[in-house]
Amino acid sequence: MTDMTTCTNQVDCRPEANRVQQKFSNFINGMILKLKTFHAQRRQRRIDRDAFLNLMSLDDTRLKDIGISRNDIIWASKLAMHKNASKELEKIRMNNIATARTKTTKNTASRKL
Numbered sequence: 762m763t764d765m766t767t768c769t770n771q772v773d774c775r776p777e778a779n780r781v782q783q784k785f786s787n788f789i790n791g792m793i794l795k796l797k798t799f800h801a802q803r804r805q806r807r808i809d810r811d812a813f814l815n816l817m818s819l820d821d822t823r824l825k826d827i828g829i830s831r832n833d834i835i836w837a838s839k840l841a842m843h844k845n846a847s848k849e850l851e852k853i854r855m856n857n858i859a860t861a862r863t864k865t866t867k868n869t870a871s872r873k874l
Contacts, residue, residue, distance in 0.1 A: 809846070813838055828854040828861070 816824070816834050824830055833853050837846040 812847070828858045833857075 813834065816829075817831070819827075821831065824834075829850060833850060837850040837853075840846045840849060
């Protein structure tokens with residue numbers, strides 16, 4: 762039991778009310794955090810979708826200049842959510858550029874002979 766002489770107001774004398782109030786406050790704070798997280802994820806999905814649509818709108822010549830193909834973009838768009846499609850597409854792009862440079866170097870060397 763609570764000693765009535767130490768209570769400064771009615772709420773201090775009701776510890777069960779304090780527990781309920783704390784639980785309610787934790788619940789509200791948790792819901793606010795979940796809403797913020799949901800909003801941030803939704804915003805990021807919109808940005809990703811816009812970037813995907815922008816890449817898909819480019820013609821094949823421009824995509825080749827960038828170092829990717831339309832099939833690479835479609836493949837990256839189908840990756841699991843825990844994978845970063847943008848980073849995977851960048852790896853493919855860098856690999857394609859390196860391969861193209863190697864072919865160019867070999868062609869230049871064979872012409873000089």
